[in-house]
Amino acid sequence: xxxxxxxxxxxxxxxxxxxxxxxxxxxxxxxxxxxxxxxxxxxxxxxxxxxxxxxxxxxxxxxxxxxxxxxxxxxxxxxxxxxxxxxxxxxxxxxxxxxxxxxxxxxxxxxxxxxxxxxxxxxxxxxxxxxxxxxxxxxxxxxxxxxxxxxxxxxxxxxxxxxxxxxxxxxxxxxxxxxxxxxxxxxxxxxxxxxxxxxxxxxxxxxxxxxxxxxxxxxxxxxxxxxxxxxxxxxxxxxxxxxxxxxxxxxxxxxxxxxxxxxxxxxxxxxxxxxxxxxxxxxxxxxxxxxxxxxxxxxxxxxxxxxxxxxxxxxxxxxxxxxxxxxxxx
Amino acid sequence: xxxxxxxxxxxxxxxxxxxxxxxxxxxxxxxxxxxxxxxxxxxxxxxxxxxxxxxxxxxxxxxxxxxxxxxxxxxxxxxxxxxxxxxxxxxxxxxxxxxxxxxxxxxxxxxxxxxxxxxxxxxxxxxxxxxxxxxxxxxxxxxxxxxxxxxxxxxxxxxxxxxxxxxxxxxxxxxxxxxxxxxxxxxxxxxxxxxxxxxxxxxxxxxxxxxxxxxxxxxxxxxxxxxxxxxxxxxxxxxxxxxxxxxxxxxxxxxxxxxxxxxxxxxxxxxxxxxxxxxxxxxxxxxxxxxxxxxxxxxxxxxxxxxxxxxxxxxxxxxxxxxxxxxxxx
DNA sequence: GTGAAAGCGCTAACAT
DNA sequence: ATGTTAGCGCTTTCAC
Numbered sequence: 163x164x165x166x167x168x169x170x171x172x173x174x175x176x177x178x179x180x181x182x183x184x185x186x187x188x189x190x191x192x193x194x195x196x197x198x199x200x201x202x203x204x205x206x207x208x209x210x211x212x213x214x215x216x217x218x219x220x221x222x223x224x225x226x227x228x229x230x231x232x233x234x235x236x237x238x239x240x241x242x243x244x245x246x247x248x249x250x251x252x253x254x255x256x257x258x259x260x261x262x263x264x265x266x267x268x269x270x271x272x273x274x275x276x277x278x279x280x281x282x283x284x285x286x287x288x289x290x291x292x293x294x295x296x297x298x299x300x301x302x303x304x305x306x307x308x309x310x311x312x313x314x315x316x317x318x319x320x321x322x323x324x325x326x327x328x329x330x331x332x333x334x335x336x337x338x339x340x341x342x343x344x345x346x347x348x349x350x351x352x353x354x355x356x357x358x359x360x361x362x363x364x365x366x367x368x369x370x371x372x373x374x375x376x377x378x379x380x381x382x383x384x385x386x387x388x389x390x391x392x393x394x395x396x397x398x399x400x401x402x403x404x405x406x407x408x409x410x411x412x413x414x415x416x417x418x419x420x421x422x423x424x425x426x427x428x429x430x431x432x433x434x435x436x437x438x439x440x441x442x443x444x445x446x447x448x449x450x451x452x453x454x455x456x457x458x459x460x461x462x463x464x465x466x467x468x469x470x471x472x473x474x475x476x477x478x479x480x481x482x483x484x485x486x487x488x489x490x491x492x
Numbered sequence: 493x494x495x496x497x498x499x500x501x502x503x504x505x506x507x508x509x510x511x512x513x514x515x516x517x518x519x520x521x522x523x524x525x526x527x528x529x530x531x532x533x534x535x536x537x538x539x540x541x542x543x544x545x546x547x548x549x550x551x552x553x554x555x556x557x558x559x560x561x562x563x564x565x566x567x568x569x570x571x572x573x574x575x576x577x578x579x580x581x582x583x584x585x586x587x588x589x590x591x592x593x594x595x596x597x598x599x600x601x602x603x604x605x606x607x608x609x610x611x612x613x614x615x616x617x618x619x620x621x622x623x624x625x626x627x628x629x630x631x632x633x634x635x636x637x638x639x640x641x642x643x644x645x646x647x648x649x650x651x652x653x654x655x656x657x658x659x660x661x662x663x664x665x666x667x668x669x670x671x672x673x674x675x676x677x678x679x680x681x682x683x684x685x686x687x688x689x690x691x692x693x694x695x696x697x698x699x700x701x702x703x704x705x706x707x708x709x710x711x712x713x714x715x716x717x718x719x720x721x722x723x724x725x726x727x728x729x730x731x732x733x734x735x736x737x738x739x740x741x742x743x744x745x746x747x748x749x750x751x752x753x754x755x756x757x758x759x760x761x762x763x764x765x766x767x768x769x770x771x772x773x774x775x776x777x778x779x780x781x782x783x784x785x786x787x788x789x790x791x792x793x794x795x796x797x798x799x800x801x802x803x804x805x806x807x808x809x810x811x812x813x814x815x816x817x818x819x820x821x822x
Numbered sequence: 823g824t825g826a827a828a829g830c831g832c833t834a835a836c837a838t
Numbered sequence: 839a840t841g842t843t844a845g846c847g848c849t850t851t852c853a854c
Contacts, residue, residue, distance in 0.1 A: 166831055177841045207630045212607040213543040214831035217846045257587040277542040300537045421776055446751055496847055507825045544847035547830045
């Protein structure tokens with residue numbers, strides 16, 4: 163059997179209450195008993211049973227973080243920051259990975275988090291359904307979406323995606339490009355692509371450029387989608403003189419796809435990527451990007467979680483600034 | 493207050509025991525009560541409290557997985573497989589991320605896992621100290637290292653790293669290369685690099701080639717290390733005619749570093765990478781690699797964990813086969 | 823098929 | 839500064 167506080171109490175000749183107090187550094191005991199208890203705990207290899215502790219104290223300062231093992235790779239940046247910030251605030255984090263396109267799986271993961279009585283769950287590049295958000299709300303757990311806006315009622319931390327689309331396009335136009343492609347997921351189905359696409363259309367319109375439907379390549383966020391997009395753009399000579407890749411992965415695919423087809427980037431076609439992770443500096447030529455500030459997102463996300471703690475939950479939308487980093491593909 | 497089984501019991505006019513039975517699908521109740529209870533549970537938004545359940549049943553089928561947010565990127569592959577296999581075996585997984593070079597942090601994470609009473613903890617590309625392994629053993633929790641051999645007494649699942657070094661070198665020699673560089677971390681300090689380097693030396697010796705110390709570039713597993721390694725190899729004209737990169741990231745850095753210095757890969761210098769993740773097909777030219785089978789590693793890791801469950805723990809070493817994938821850099 | 827009751831290991835009043 | 843005691847929400851014998 164594993165050691166428990168009653169074992170320590172017996173050995174130290176004190177009550178379990180005292181043991182609990184010193185083990186939790188709650189004060190109200192003498193230095194001597196404290197030391198004695200600590201030593202015994204150490205000697206017998208005692209470890210608190212968190213189930214028991216959580217149950218008895220009926221609170222729990224852990225948050226749940228769920229991310230999707232996605233084609234994009236900025237998750238790490240956000241998660242790392244969340245872990246760091248959480249540590250500073252003495253929060254425990256439990257992490258889960260959801261599979262893409264597996265709503266049942268996501269529901270199960272969320273159930274697990276509810277059963278573990280976390281007080282908030284953060285979704286990173288994951289699309290929780292309305293039902294899931296509802297489930298969390300009913301369970302009085304704060305739901306939050308990070309790095310990915312949605313159209314339903316949840317707190318979120320993300321960039322202004324319409325502006326991202328707008329500024330990326332504007333940048334290309336200023337560079338003298340006129341036939342600007344847009345490669346990514348379906349722009350009617352998914353929310354973020356829709357926003358970015360709307361910004362793109364607006365920028366085109368504001369510059370008096372008319373949009374041509376064959377500039378749009380719709381698939382998903384992946385490298386392979388980029389490869390195929392490049393192939394697509396090549397079928398028609400001079401179809402586009404620039405392309406916006408919806409993620410670094412797509413842009414990388416575009417870059418390699420064009421390279422394989424011996425299209426000169428940026429002379430024949432300019433490229434701008436959305437995300438701006440390290441990857442952009444690791445391609446040749448290096449990718450110009452709209453760079454999102456994922457570190458700040460992680461930080462703000464924890465701030466939001468802390469602020470609503472022990473309060474009636476409110477829906478808050480935090481927007482984080484982005485910038486454009488010119489590199490070698492424009 | 494949150495709903496609990498006693499609430500359901502009251503509403504259904506049964507005892508909490510019955511509620512517990514149906515909620516856990518344990519059988520021994522009529523179809524009717526079952527349905528009634530399920531419905532009520534659903535209606536009032538009941539969620540089990542796992543702390544209470546675990547405490548009462550005094551067992552727990554969750555395993556802990558700890559990975560380090562490393563320069564290398566094969567973690568995802570292993571973790572994904574672990575999650576999949578765990579799901580099949582009805583195991584719960586809790587994931588934690590350790591920071592590099594933060595032993596205190598790792599200890600804390602492991603403590604957390606012990607407190608949560610997981611029955612096994614898996615370390616992926618993480619170096620648990622002897623103390624940590626000991627702590628787990630004393631707590632009767634099965635420790636396991638994946639994708640990374642160590643010299644101390646722990647169960648592990650990994651490739652045969654000496655053979656990896658040997659075969660990579662041999663392959664290059666067969667391609668007619670004679671002055672073969674080796675770029676990675678310190679080959680005396682870290683265990684895996686040491687093994688691979690030993691294999692490399694052996695292959696050289698077996699072919700009657702004598703090793704030159706300036707063929708060795710020691711830093712770490714990162715892309716930047718690769719960049720600097722390429723710079724280093726360039727300082728002396730024709731120092732090497734091939735390089736082994738200890739990870740895909742290092743190799744990518746080497747490739748780009750050589751590209752930036754206008755060294756022709758593979759004509760001037762051939763390159764072989766160790767790991768063989770998707771990255772190798774995403775560079776131009778594509779990287780030849782020693783490809784490790786991370787999926788199988790994840791699978792075997794779970795097998796190991798299952799096999800020792802509820803048994804006296806034994807130290808098992810599982811070796812997973814690798815292969816060489818010739819691509820464009822050799 | 824169902825219920826009563828005894829804990830699981832801990833925390834937190836409330837005493838002293 | 840320390841002890842007593844009553845739970846926390848569930849599972850699990852053991853009755854019936």
